[in-house]
Amino acid sequence: MVKMLRKVDKHSGIPAYIQIGNMIKAEIILGNLPQGAQLPPVRDLQYIFDVNINTVLKALDKLKNEGFIEAEQGVGYFVKKDISVEEEIIKTVKDCIQKIKALGIDFYTIMLIFEEVWKNESSPDA
Amino acid sequence: MVKMLRKVDKHSGIPAYIQIGNMIKAEIILGNLPQGAQLPPVRDLQYIFDVNINTVLKALDKLKNEGFIEAEQGVGYFVKKDISVEEEIIKTVKDCIQKIKALGIDFYTIMLIFEEVWKNESSPDA
DNA sequence: CATACTGTTATATAATTATATAACAGTATA
DNA sequence: TATACTGTTATATAATTATATAACAGTATG
Numbered sequence: 001m002v003k004m005l006r007k008v009d010k011h012s013g014i015p016a017y018i019q020i021g022n023m024i025k026a027e028i029i030l031g032n033l034p035q036g037a038q039l040p041p042v043r044d045l046q047y048i049f050d051v052n053i054n055t056v057l058k059a060l061d062k063l064k065n066e067g068f069i070e071a072e073q074g075v076g077y078f079v080k081k082d083i084s085v086e087e088e089i090i091k092t093v094k095d096c097i098q099k100i101k102a103l104g105i106d107f108y109t110i111m112l113i114f115e116e117v118w119k120n121e122s123s124p125d126a
Numbered sequence: 127m128v129k130m131l132r133k134v135d136k137h138s139g140i141p142a143y144i145q146i147g148n149m150i151k152a153e154i155i156l157g158n159l160p161q162g163a164q165l166p167p168v169r170d171l172q173y174i175f176d177v178n179i180n181t182v183l184k185a186l187d188k189l190k191n192e193g194f195i196e197a198e199q200g201v202g203y204f205v206k207k208d209i210s211v212e213e214e215i216i217k218t219v220k221d222c223i224q225k226i227k228a229l230g231i232d233f234y235t236i237m238l239i240f241e242e243v244w245k246n247e248s249s250p251d252a
Numbered sequence: 253c254a255t256a257c258t259g260t261t262a263t264a265t266a267a268t269t270a271t272a273t274a275a276c277a278g279t280a281t282a
Numbered sequence: 283t284a285t286a287c288t289g290t291t292a293t294a295t296a297a298t299t300a301t302a303t304a305a306c307a308g309t310a311t312g
Binding site (some may be wrong): 006013022025088090092096097100111 | 132139140141143144148149151152153155156211212214215216218219220221222223225226229231233235236237238239240241242243244245
């Protein structure tokens with residue numbers, strides 16, 4: 001259930017609580033954490049992400065405010081709304097990634113390119 | 127020359143100097159800032175990105191250390207190595223983005239999915 | 253050589269992010 | 283009800299990020 005969750009990259013410059021939130025959010029979007037699923041206890045997440053408990057709580061609090069999860073005192077955190085993405089989109093992304101990897105380009109570079117192309121080339125969006 | 131450079135998103139949680147560095151780096155990678163090109167003066171970049179001059183300098187210093195740009199005292203900052211990406215890659219990314227946008231998915235979500243799929247589905251990488 | 257541009261360095265201050273640690277409080281169950 | 287789990291709150295401290303501001307230094311040009 002939690003095997004997708006990785007340690008935080010402490011040298012990326014991206015705040016840990018943002019990285020943690022993004023990882024959990026992505027698992028929810030991808031359906032790996034389905035609606036109603038219970039997250040690991042905060043004292044486990046501490047070790048999973050290799051951060052302080054307060055950093056875990058900050059990440060979870062953000063997700064709670066965004067409506068992705070909810071907390072039950074003394075019980076646990078649970079996935080709230082299921083916004084899982086259709087297979088079609090996953091497949092499109094996987095195909096795209098395969099092509100890009102075949103071209104020998106690394107993840108970081110492709111993220112930069114992706115963002116620039118998205119924000120400059122097409123319809124007005126985030 | 128600088129029309130691709132946007133203001134920093136101060137509510138994203140991503141440090142401004144990281145965002146700035148990424149934007150400039152992406153322009154270099156995409157070839158919009160070709161080898162030898164001069165960047166706008168730091169006192170202009172201040173207003174372009176809407177941050178303090180020290181934040182600009184921090185971003186530029188990082189890019190300098192990474193070998194993307196170099197500084198000439200009293201003259202300016204210049205693009206050092208040209209690591210522009212081949213048209214093929216840009217085309218692949220554009221096609222991918224078109225498909226994804228057609229599916230009505232927003233940028234932020236797709237970035238999360240992209241990262242998860244990249245890091246979990248394929249060959250060991252960043 | 254004076255001026256106006258360029259990058260550079262420095263100091264002080266504030267806000268944000270992260271840690272360490274402890275205690276408190278709700279829930280489930282033997 | 284005692285115990286062991288769960289989330290919650292709080293305090294102190296440190297490191298990082300960002301701002302405001304000023305002064306210094308190199309370069310180009312009239």
